[in-house]
Amino acid sequence: MAPTETDPGTPSTSGSSAQEATNPPRTPNRRGIELVMLGFVAVLVTSALALISINQESQPGTQILYYGLAFLALFGLTHLAVRRWAPYGDPLILPLVAFLNGFGLVLIHRVDIGNATEPEGPAASAPSQVAYTAIGLVLFVLVLKVVSDHRTLAKYAYTCGLVGLVALALPAVLPGFIAPPINGAKLWIRIGSLSFQPAEFAKILLLIFFAAFLVSKRELFTTAGRRFLGIDFPRARDLAPVLVAWAASIGIVVLERDLGTSLLFFGIVLVMIYIATERAVWIAIGLSLFALGCVVAYPLFGHLQERVNAWLNPLTSGSSGYQLRKALFGMAEGGIGGSGLGGGRPAIVPYAKSDFILSTAAEELGLLGLAVFLLVYLLLTARGLRVALAARDSFGKLLAGGLAFTISFQVFVVAGGVTGLIPLTGLTTPFLAAGGSSLVGNYMLVALLLRISDSSRRPQQPSKPQPKQPPIAEAHTELVERPR
């Protein structure tokens, strides 16, 4: 993996600063690479769009070129904002996200075309997805601008946690006319014609809360407590937030019928505790709690049993396996090389542009295309983890690690569900799937990653070399010291 401090070849303790350019030269921020990569992505996306119209036997017009240019302009502007507010941020994150988002637009457009030929098909989503992309990028820039130092976020940890929990629970408790159940899950809040999924934003807020909370309690976790069976058990009151998280995730399943979010939520909490405490035993405890939760919940909830049955027997489980069956057929049709963009029939699969967009990709771009997407996600999360490794403060480390893991875990749950590896749960594919809340939320998420990476790679004023600077000293933890 990456070195712990900073990029290879960029000595971080070179002692040079932005102000006094003595020797060696200024730390390269490699923003140029980012711009080149964005251009490359724009070319790829434009070519993909052109391929669709060729395969649909219509002439690719100059319009496609304009789309490509608009795409480039949008990300170019974002790039400029990054130059302005996070000049030392990781140069790969934005191009990777642009790649995913761009191809998401292409695939959504592709499914729109397929839906258009069918009577009563779903309405086109590509135009609104473009709008969401713009909104997402604006919020991305806003996060970079407003959060000038991620460490300030730790101050608002409890606020974030509370707001996050409320947001998470909101659709479940609100009446039906504001929070209508869609496909049996109450995840949406609808105001007028706008609807959004609070869970997508709650995710980030809760991440911030957990990172700050765990960093402040780290020592307690590992020291206070009693040994039992050779394992250091923390005190019950330190354990409480974990139990709360576990209970909340079960609660989500019960109230909102959203297996995906609960799984995601639980996974994040578990991994963050593990990173904070460096004790694998937490994973074991968490997994056994998870197993217990499954055992308890399985007989109680019909939809859970249905999901598991659909996963085990997608071909024979009647209507409950319908979606997965159709997706598997699509993927089989695609084979290794895929049918080509615009050459397949992805619209047969229900939710082909949202939950099942990966099966759309697998059908039209084949196993190879799907592998590319999965590897791009891997790259993105690897960059995220590099940010975590390079971060100078514990809070940043933990937050970045949590954010990176969130993306990859979400991909795993979705892609695994769609390809029949694990039971299908309703999570969105980050940056790829049609859906405003998810796109905007994830843009905010990577903005935080960029912010943390910017702060860790920014050349610092030379200070007295301290052999080991406790990172906790940086964190503002006054709030945490409240008596209970």
Place this chain on the structure above:
Amino acid sequence: MNKPLRRVAMAMMAMIVLLLANATYVQVIRADELRSQSGNQRTLYQEYSTPRGQLIANGKLLASSEPTGGERFKYERKYANGPAFSPATGFYSFVYGSKGVERSEDEVLNGNADSLAFNRLQGMITGEEKKGGNVELTLNPEMQRAAYQQLAGDGVRGSVVALNPQDGSILAMANAPSYDPNKFAGQSRNEQAEAWNELKDAPGDPMVNRATSTLYPPGSTFKLITAAAALESGKYDYDTQVTAAPSIDLPKSDATLPNYGNNTCGTMPTAPLWEAMARSCNTAFAEVAGDVGEQKLRETARSFGFGADLNVPMGVADSSLGEINGPAPLYQTGIGQRDVRMTPMQNAMVAAAIANDGKMMKPHLVDKTLAPDMSVLERTEPEQLSQAVPGDTAHTIRDMMVKAEQHAGNEGKISGVQIASKTGTAQHGSGKDPHGWYVAFAPAENPKIAVAAVVEDGGNVGANATGSKIAAPVARAVIRAGLQGGG
């Protein structure tokens, strides 16, 4: 915190590797299995997006794929004269699958057959769209049309099968009532469902291929097999005297068995075997059956193809003699009553075997398969199933059948053509009008066509129906169509 972070990174990589492995499993290893799943619309759409091959008979187009101009289904199946030919062509539907030759030759028609691999490769290089291969049927379109018109025109239920006795080609295979396969060729699921339900509940089961799957009591046509068994037993020949009594008492029972109309067989107390055949005397053949015994009768029936699994390519139901327990049932079996059941196909095969010096050829419907450019891929070679009876026995029975034709009415007679035939009038339960049968081949000296026709429930005649009244005209019309058309 860096150590756990690195471990988390490993876990992420492992997750992605798992996903890739599973995707490979789905898209490569299981792909074929998934593609061939029933209910996989994609495979279907794929098939509808390439022109499916044609079904041809003697230069006439029976089924073809026409461009629709649509998006999901680029081609649509069209059947010329659908109801007449549907017993052979079957149908091809994206809702109900396929039947008939559409089903049995699917690989050729959709272009996926191994024999078409070279064409597919060519298409890949030249960039032409995939085309299906064509299938040429053995049917004689004139005979097929005549057969269907005879049945459907009269509004009767029944079935006709005509074979070429020398090579087993099926020249005609028609049913009434029939169905129109065009009704299942459309793109509307609802319309298809409507048509399907309508036909499923329609009187007379139009979807059933009577020729191959309906088992009828054969009545007196079975006397051909009884006669063959008698001749083979060595106890009988052409002139052997048999009883001419108008009715006999069945042994070990108090039932009697009369001749048709209680007539004596000719003018004497006994009659030669040929006359018993010509006049279709029940008493004589019942006694003959009792004399040769159950075993010999079964043996002969088996050599004529009873109980053999046969696909032509559609499966043919097994004809059988049923249970024979005791002499009285044996007597009745000898005249094709009791539990004897035969398909029209089986009865045509009996006539064809007698016509072809006792050699029974395997009936087949597919003459050859053709590449899209009409070059022959594969030709069906005539195949002998068995030697049903030795040649001289076959000739003896033929001579009897020539005599029998003189007693089989004159309706639809063809001047200048000697037909050898046997009629049958099969009672099947009280209160129901009998089925009329007529099996024949022509010309008697040099048979080109063997035919079996059955008309159910007295046709348009009712209780007085006989094979010569209702089935003979139908079969003769088919023979005429065949001989005039140079068939």
